Amino acid sequence: DQQVKQNSPSLSVQEGRISILNCDYTNSMFDYFLWYKKYPAEGPTFLISISSIKDKNEDGRFTVFLNKSAKHLSLHIVPSQPGDSAVYFCAARLNSGGSNYKLTFGKGTLLTVNP
Amino acid sequence: DAGITQSPRHKVTETGTPVTLRCHQTENHRYMYWYRQDPGHGLRLIHYSYGVKDTDKGEVSDGYSVSRSKTEDFLLTLESATSSQTSVYFCAISERGQGGAKLFFGSGTQLSVL
Numbered sequence: 001d002q003q004v005k006q007n008s009p010s011l012s013v014q015e016g017r018i019s020i021l022n023c024d025y026t027n028s029m030f031d032y033f034l035w036y037k038k039y040p041a042e043g044p045t046f047l048i049s050i051s052s053i054k055d056k057n058e059d060g061r062f063t064v065f066l067n068k069s070a071k072h073l074s075l076h077i078v079p080s081q082p083g084d085s086a087v088y089f090c091a092a093r094l095n096s097g098g099s100n101y102k103l104t105f106g107k108g109t110l111l112t113v114n115p
Numbered sequence: 116d117a118g119i120t121q122s123p124r125h126k127v128t129e130t131g132t133p134v135t136l137r138c139h140q141t142e143n144h145r146y147m148y149w150y151r152q153d154p155g156h157g158l159r160l161i162h163y164s165y166g167v168k169d170t171d172k173g174e175v176s177d178g179y180s181v182s183r184s185k186t187e188d189f190l191l192t193l194e195s196a197t198s199s200q201t202s203v204y205f206c207a208i209s210e211r212g213q214g215g216a217k218l219f220f221g222s223g224t225q226l227s228v229l
Contacts, residue, residue, distance in 0.1 A: 046217040102160075103160070105159070107155060
């Protein structure tokens with residue numbers, strides 16, 4: 001049962017354009033969402049996050065939008081740069097009680113930004 | 116960069132042999148995790164630790180065991196490696212439980228079980 005879905009395995013955009021990476025989830029109890037970026041032969045690195053009580057969070061070129069009614073979040077990168085080429089993982093947090101959290105990751109989307 | 120070192124970075128082993136992967140951190144973070152990454156599966160949690168000698172299972176813990184005798188070290192052991200355990204293994208740390216704070220990942224260990 002895949003609770004966090006990234007339905008696009010790959011995405012290709014031109015440098016300078018907008019990249020939109022999508023993530024859908026099924027568990028309405030997720031209360032926090034994160035995006036991680038991964039380059040080949042490296043570990044994932046944290047990119048941006050959003051609480052379920054917000055609908056938008058912005059950090060420089062990166063903006064995450066959350067639509068709770070649709071159980072959908074998206075990561076916008078504007079403008080896209082070749083250095084943004086990487087695999088992007090969406091992750092969702094479930095509070096299992098007390099301070100016991102569980103993170104569930106999507107399968108990832110490979111973004112390629114062409115010069 | 117968070118001070119996380121995984122060793123070895125690459126390992127090739129035979130089916131049925133024991134394998135131990137090591138994760139060492141210099142950040143004094145309480146929480147440590149082992150994930151595996153496989154094509155079509157993303158990142159899946161194997162085991163995690165919330166303190167010295169305190170560990171718990173993740174979603175894909177079968178065939179794996181862990182130990183944490185010191186704050187800075189978290190070991191992942193495959194008692195008898197199988198081909199299905201061929202994967203990239205990532206260690207991660209966090210100050211608070213996963214999701215409570217962002218995770219910092221190591222560079223990974225590529226394990227091939229022949």
